[in-house]
Amino acid sequence: MSAFLEIDHVSRVFKTQNGQPYVAVKDVYFEMKEGEFVSIIGHSGCGKSTVLNILSGLDKASAGGIVLEGREISEPGPDRMLVFQNHSLLPWLTVRQNIGLAVNRVLRDLPKEERRRIIQENIDLVGLSHAADKYPREISGGMKQRVGIARALSIKPKILLLDEPFGALDALTRGRLQEKLMQICDESKISAVMITHDVDEALLLSDRIIMMTNGPEAKIGQVLTVDLPHPRKRLESVNHPNYYRLRGEVVNFLDRQKQIKIERAKNKNTAAISMGNIEKTNLTIGYIPLTDCAPFAIAQEKGLFAKYGLDVTLSKENSWNDLAEGIREGRLDAAQMVTGMPLAISLGMGNKIPVPVVTSLTLSRNGNAITLSNKLHEEGVHDLASLKVYIDKFADDAYNPAIGMVHHASMHNLLLRHWLASGGIQPDQDVDVIVIPPPQMVANLMANNIIGYCVGEPWNVRAVNSNVGFVVATDLDIWRGHPEKVLGVRKDWAEQYPNTHLELVKALLEAAQFCEPLENRDEVILTLASPNYLNIDPVYIRPGFAGPYRVSNMEAKYEKDFCQFGVGNMPSRKEHLWVLTQMARWGLISFPENHAEVIYNLLATDVYQQAAKELEIPIIDEDKSPIVLADGSVFDPNDPIAALQSMPYSKFTETSYFDAVKGFASKKVAVRQ
Structure with a gap:
């Protein structure tokens, strides 16, 4: 449709x-x-x-x-009526005549009595019956604006266009007119x-x-x-x-745009600085302040960026959306990304122009958990089965319970949805899965805006320590060893600065290797806790990172490999193909029939292998066996279509050819059922 x-x-x-x-x-x-x-x-x-x-x-x-x-x-027409900020009424005509001017011009084929009825109906609609025969000079600014709205609505346009219609009015009048317009729109659709x-x-x-x-x-x-x-x-x-959650999202976006404007002005005259064979040494790299930003923090604080000839500014981003836009528009040279983000940007997810991105390094594995409100625990929810019983109570309600995650292309979203579906809970049907920036998760849980969330640390530990939530599952209970954060750069950037790209991978790979051993974790924790990064008490970072993981105020358990940094750093074809199929499963993108080409263009494994070779890190060939998740589901990378068709609640119905320049073909190709 x-x-x-x-x-x-x-x-x-x-x-x-x-x-x-x-x-x-x-x-x-x-x-x-x-x-x-x-x-x-x-x-x-x-x-x-x-x-x-x-x-x-x-x-x-x-x-x-x-x-x-x-x-x-291609031109103006009565099917679109524009209401301006400054009322554009003819001063020699009354309210009724100003409205009639539009009706008699556009609806002139209607009988005269019908046109009169329409004029009066719209005068009544905006509450101006008492002023119908007054001239613009005899009515207030708010009433003039109501005449403009009535005139626009009187010819029954297909769409109403409003150019800051209440911007020139005082606060009290503006509030009244907003309520009137809201009432008209609700009643008249x-x-x-x-x-x-x-x-x-x-x-x-x-x-x-x-x-x-x-x-x-x-x-x-x-x-x-x-x-x-x-x-x-x-x-x-x-x-x-x-x-206030919704308001916060808009305000945060606007604040971030203001900050970007200041940064642009500051960096306007900053040119790329080269040194030796490194084409660009001055880099701005985006990250989100989470525990798994550790490789960036360590590379900066231990001088590893400088060791490889790079002068790096780490840009703390407010949200994953901000970070993605920073890469799309070239504000950032590189970024810490959720695993699916390079694919999402490359494929133009969300009806955006595709911007090819490559990933040359898996920075971390695991590290996420699903936290539910303690109020659910009080109602008997303690696992996936009891969560389904709880959610089923809302089946006849107008609004579903909501669970937060950080980005549509994140493993938080994909693993959360898979986990829910494995328990018979249909995402988007039984429960809403909504995007919330990580630092806002606990506040939204406390405000009862959501019943839970899937996020990385320290926000699960923060909920447990604040006695507002409990961990119902970690990602080890869903897919042990999954890729979590990756390095992403635009493909044209990688082609323009190949040696810079290589040195960046070397610096981060060495940092990731440092973060892995348990004996280094205390130093990493103190670095992360500092004001430059998470700016948080180390007590919220240690659980699961360098000690037992607290799942509630009553229980802690040792989770082996909960946060991994120096394991499986080479990008994996089958893992990114799993991500691609999950994005198609939930209707986030079409599934490209040329998926092998898409994944090939995404992975810069040659850069990783060169970096690993120079750092004398063994290169292990990718295991091509199927991926088996904790619930027993099997993903065969040799037949992703079959996997898609077998997944419960899959929204996938067809494939589409993807072109790196034109995006997905408009003509879809049906697949076997």
Whole structure:
């Protein structure tokens, strides 16, 4: 089924006074359902108005296009009505006449009495019956804006476009009009796109919020689903347990964009510095402050980057989405990534333009756990079977219980979903699996926004020590020895700086080898606990890292190999193929029929092997036997299609050819059932 509205990879380029091109927005893509309210938010210069102007037909895209109900938009039309921030009423016409101007022009084929009825109906809709025969100079600013909304709605457009409609109003009037618009949209099921700077306004009105990155070359940085119940009322929405989690995500995104803007200005004149055969020595590397960022912290603090001729700035990222965008846009030279992220960026997951990424090093294995709220334990939940009994109680509720994870392409998401499915719990049907940045997990658990989460350390230990959660399973109970974090760089970066890439791998591989022995773990813990990295009491890092792992306040157990750094560092074809099949299983991507080529292009094993050779680390050929998980499920890398078809709750139905430039082919190829 085609989308109601599709903004199809839109870019807009303007010519500046000196003749140079200015790319305002680049590759903006999203789809919208009929009756949906979507807000676009971002800092000034992020292309919000550019996108809205193209949507309205007042401007044309330089590339891509807008499709509304299967028809491409090329000019303004009454099927899209735009409400401006400053009310555009004709001062010599009354309220009724201003609305009638639109009705009589667009709906002139209707009988006169029908047009009168429509005019009056929309006057009543916005609560202006008492002022219908007044002139604009005789009514307030808020009432003028209501006339603009009534005029837009009176011709029954397919979509309502709102350009900061309440931005020029005082706070009290703005609040009243927001509530009126919310009521109209709920009752009339109006499709709308609104641009705004107001986070609370976006949350109150929207079904989804599209967050734009900074310009130039602004793009969609994140899309947030606002899972607040309809019909909405301000007080009920603000008091909803998910409200401040959602608000925090938008505010964090905007704060990060502000920080990126400052960093861009600071680094504008910083050129690549070479030394000897190392093409670029000054690198910015992104990481998330988790226990398994240890190889980066050790490489920096023990001088291993410097040893291999690199001057590295470690950039502490707020979320995995921020980190991924940093690689996509070239802000970061390299990054610590969740295992599936190189594939996700390379394949354009989330309807983004594919940006080829390679991984040359597996940085860590294991290290995650699934934590549930202690409130569930009080209700008898202590394992997967009892969790299913608990979740089944919500089968008839309007909203599912939610479990947090860190990124759609992470092993946290894929292993959590596999674990739930193995116990008869269907992700996305019985329980919602939502993205929450790691540092926000415990707070969301305490606020009852989620019933649990899957994350790395120290956030499971933090929940246990704070007496708000217990560990129901670790990843050792799902897939012992799975790849957890990997090094990722853009493929064009690797090709431009091959010697830099090699020296970076050598520095991190040596650091990973240092992190592995138990006798070095105390030093690693103190390094991680410092303000430069996790900035946390070492007591939250030690469990599972260099001592017994606390699964509850009453129980601790020794988990052998819970955090591994110096084992299996060469990227594995079959492991990344398993990740690829799981991403297709849950509908995150199409499964590429040329999957062998995709995996080949992803893995820079030649760089790893050269680094290992120079460090005199033995190179072990990959074991090509099937992967067997703890629940007995078997993944045969020689027949991933069969594996996909045998997996419970699989959303996979067909394959699609993937082209590194064009992305997935629009024509799908059905596979055998």
